[in-house]
Amino acid sequence: AQSVAQPEDQVNVAEGNPLTVKCTYSVSGNPYLFWYVQYPNRGLQFLLKYITGDNLVKGSYGFEAEFNKSQTSFHLKKPSALVSDSALYFCAVRDFTRSGNTGKLIFGQGTTLQVKP
Amino acid sequence: GAVVSQHPSWVICKSGTSVKIECRSLDFQATTMFWYRQFPKQSLMLMATSNEGSKATYEQGVEKDKFLINHASLTLSTLTVTSAHPEDSSFYICSARENPPYNEQFFGPGTRLTVL
Numbered sequence: 001a002q003s004v005a006q007p008e009d010q011v012n013v014a015e016g017n018p019l020t021v022k023c024t025y026s027v028s029g030n031p032y033l034f035w036y037v038q039y040p041n042r043g044l045q046f047l048l049k050y051i052t053g054d055n056l057v058k059g060s061y062g063f064e065a066e067f068n069k070s071q072t073s074f075h076l077k078k079p080s081a082l083v084s085d086s087a088l089y090f091c092a093v094r095d096f097t098r099s100g101n102t103g104k105l106i107f108g109q110g111t112t113l114q115v116k117p
Numbered sequence: 118g119a120v121v122s123q124h125p126s127w128v129i130c131k132s133g134t135s136v137k138i139e140c141r142s143l144d145f146q147a148t149t150m151f152w153y154r155q156f157p158k159q160s161l162m163l164m165a166t167s168n169e170g171s172k173a174t175y176e177q178g179v180e181k182d183k184f185l186i187n188h189a190s191l192t193l194s195t196l197t198v199t200s201a202h203p204e205d206s207s208f209y210i211c212s213a214r215e216n217p218p219y220n221e222q223f224f225g226p227g228t229r230l231t232v233l
Contacts, residue, residue, distance in 0.1 A: 036224070043123075043210050044161075044224040090160065103149065103214050103222060107160045 002027045004093050006108035013081045013115055021076040021111045023065075023091030032094035033074045034105065035065055037087050044090065050074060061085070081115045088112050119145045121213045123225035130201055131233055138196045138228045140211030146191040147213035151222070152184070155208045167194040191216075201232040 003026045013019045025031055032051050036044040048059025055067045065076045074091060091108040120143040130136050140150055148169045153161040165186050166174040173186035183205075185197040194213075198205050212224045 041208070041227065041229065043121075043226040044212075046221075046223070088158075103220055104151065104163060104166060105212075105222065110158075110160050112158075 002093055002095050002106055004091050004106055004108040006089075006091055006111045008111050009109070010112045010114060013113070015083050015115050015117050016080050019078050019081040019085070019113065019115070021089050021091075021113060023074045023076065023108060024072050025074060025091075025093050026072065027093055031074075033065075033067065034092040034094070035059065035063070035074075035076050036090045036092065038090065038110075039087050047076070047089075081113075083115050083117055086113055086115045119143070119213075119215065119221070119223045121211065121223045121225040123209075123211055123228050125228060126226060127229040127231075129231045129233065132202055133200055135197055135199045136201055136230060138198075138209055138211075138230075140194045140196070140213065140225050142192045142213040142223070145213070146216050147194075148191060148216050149214040150188060150194040151212045151214070152186060152194075152196050153210045153212070155210060155227075157208075161210060164196075169194075198230065201230070203232045206230055206232045 005024050034049045035047040038044050047063050048057050050057050050067045058064045063078050089111050092105040095104040095106050122141045124139045150167040152164045154164050155161050163176050164179045167186045167188040169188045175181050188194040208227050210227045212222050214222045
């Protein structure tokens with residue numbers, strides 16, 4: 001079965017410092033990986049995705065993620081954190097295990113990012 | 118990116134009543150939409166996959182008769198919580214998947230349901 005794990009419930013960083021939010025995956029075949037951000041009482045906003053190609057994917061708001069096949073990881077990164085980056089972050093993988101796949105996403109547990117001034 | 122709306126954004130109802138939540142893709146067609154439920158500080162739990170013109174596919178453990186899904190057009194899916202109880206209180210989020218060849222999935226802003 002396909003799965004995604006976010007090992008950290010919360011990540012704390014100081015404003016201006018680099019941030020990393022970790023994600024590991026387990027899939028059969030090539031993974032389609034996504035990062036989303038959620039602000040309180042809001043839906044999910046797409047940040048970036050990896051389908052194929054360059055292992056370093058650049059996304060919205062200065063975020064990027066590095067696909068590492070050998071470590072089955074897709075960590076989210078940003079060189080310089082902002083207080084406004086504080087939110088809940090979800091890693092997700094597209095589920096291709098069912099016949100007639102409809103693009104169902106499997107989400108990780110979520111990681112709360114807290115950026116302090 | 119494409120826009121998905123949900124209506125209402127929040128609703129408070131009495132126990133035993135039914136509540137309908139709408140999910141609309143505003144500028145694209147979506148044969149497939151998804152309904153999720155999210156508890157505070159937790160991940161999204163997929164409830165069902167809504168398919169235009171056919172029956173929804175429910176995830177294991179989700180009551181079909183409790184959570185009625187209707188996907189009557191390429192831009193609208195509705196979730197009706199029937200005979201709501203306090204334990205149904207949650208944040209409900211829909212997403213819509215663009216039709217091929219794009220296949221991107223966009224999320225609505227969510228609906229906060231509180232059952233008294």
